[in-house]
Amino acid sequence: MYQYDQIDQALVDQRVAQYRDQTQRYLAGQLSEDDFRALRLRNGLYIQKHAPMLRISIPYGLLRPDQVRMLGRIAREYDKGYGHFSTRQNMQFNWPKLELVPDILALLATVQLHGIQTSGNCIRNVTADHLAGVAADELEDPRPWCEYVRQWATLHPEFSYLPRKFKIAVTGSPADRAASRVHDVGLHLVKNEQGEVGFEVLVGGGLGRAPMIGHVIREFLPKQDLLAYLEAILRVYNLEGRRDNIHKARIKILVKAIGPEKFRELVEEEFAAAKDTAPVFDAAGFERIKSYFAPKAYETLQDQDVVSGKPQEFRNWFQYNTRKHKVAGYRAVFLSLKSPKRPPGDITADELDHVAALAEQYSLGEIRSTHDQNVVFAHVKQSDLFALWQQLKLHDLATANIGTLTDMICCPGGDFCALANARSIPLAEQINERFDSLDYLYDLGEIQLKMSGCMNGCGHHSVGHIGVLGVDKDGEEWYQITLGGSTGGHDASLGKVIGPSVAHDDVAETIERIISVFVEHRQEEERFLDTFRRIGVAPFKAKVYAPANQAA
């Protein structure tokens, strides 16, 4: 993975010093609440319900063992012993003390971690496919491009005070495991008719209020024009995006207001006008970055039968929690952070230490976080799978539910977040209790359940096959249910609301009813999403709102 040189390290160290000074001026009363807010947010610090929340950047989800151990140390010494993986592949701590955050950041900087641009109205952490570099369906590894974009976006002087946050995802595979179609900018590595690899550029996707699927504004962008084109998009947005209303400030609103075609024209005009002054492709710099993502030193192995004679529990885990690797003899392994015992995405300090040690032993010293809040060991020898599984079981990291209903995305919700209308973690508990049979989950096949505690949509509810959104009705928690959302590849879609919101205690029951309609209408091994698309919302609506379940 990418290694810092002295320029990278100097920048992070100097950011710590700058932030320490800003914190001291705030504590001394020299910076107003509002001014400090704008400064602390862009360094990842929110003020939450109980305490500040600090979000640590994990660029495109890639971590070294020493970094994971440092996250564990921060959790232990500055938090209540755990952290939370977010849907931007980042890590969040819920209990740091505001005045100690500079110390935390100084510790993180020693292992090349930071909170730069993890919040605020700036370019956020660039995300990628969590199977980048190992997926068999990949055209090219997106991570060198992520790093190239990350560097350009870091403390960009022109684009640090945008109308609103700005999220970029890069993917090198048609399967789109990075949800790139619901990003402000999605970049897809594609091949043109001449066989050259470049980018398809999408703009104006997004979740939260007014969720939208991005529009293609450039079908093929030569690689060397990437930063110049991004600058054109950002400049148009920075000058033309709305700043009068925070809920209408994302680029998707601008794209919708003037239309994707007009937006494309503005970008192409700006791109052409800036061609002599825009960033020039730094071929040597890019090659340096790329060299850090060269294929690992894999052993020459054969694919082998790893399940014969093994317990059913292991076979299930193999089927659900491991994926094909493009190198023979290896698998990519998911560590599920969705066991019934934990809030989705949470991990304790001790578990972080175990994960670091296991990655060293079994996955060539590399750890990945995923946008659906799990951890991936991307390079596990097939001959090690059984031993690894036994170890993971000891630490509650082997729940064999990846891709099933209980592998749900869930924001911290009203238990922690000051923005939330409703809690989301208790829903996860409720659903885990209701759907406690793994065999039943396996029968149901792939179902993506995504839950957010408010419209801001950190839990990606709009693109869940089943989406749950917390709403506030006169101080009570209610939940709106959507069906048919999807982030996957070319069939990305937004969920449709099925009807009136349901009460907190009825959420699991409602989901069970939805599942029963699916089971009734399912053809063969059809996915939930495909059944829904075939039969439409009506049968689900009829069942959910049948008399016995009418909300009081």
Next chain:
Amino acid sequence: MRQLIKQREVVVDEWRYADEDPVGRERALILPFARWKAEREQWWLWDGRLGVRLGVTDKVDELKNDFTRIGLVALEFGGIGEGRGYSQAALLRTRYKFTGELRAVGKIQRDQLFYMARCGFDSFELPEGADLKVALTAFDDFSVAYQGAFDAAGVHVERRAVAG
């Protein structure tokens, strides 16, 4: 006498805004953009130095034929979250090759100065009461940068270069 930061030094402002009380025979006046547009021909012939003050929604390309006459452009900032001025400045310096004084004015504060300087601003009119000596240290917040940009002296700095 108004003080401001110019070329990384605290100096007395030699410019006055057209709507400020006249003290006599001003030789350097900053006009509101609307007034410049309305009275352009008349001011063009005036024998003093001229500057123009733009708001956040004003289009800098409307000035593209005026740079032989205009020696200063002041760009307004409404608060720390206001970011349009950075793009306006970048356009003035890169697209229109404006070489005069580029001033940030309004609700600006120390923490914005590093970014502003890298977008081409070379003067900074902080609100009254701001400690300009302390603000001067902002230019040294970072010694490195990932982007090519125009530094305070209008010199292009390469990407990943250690800023001078």
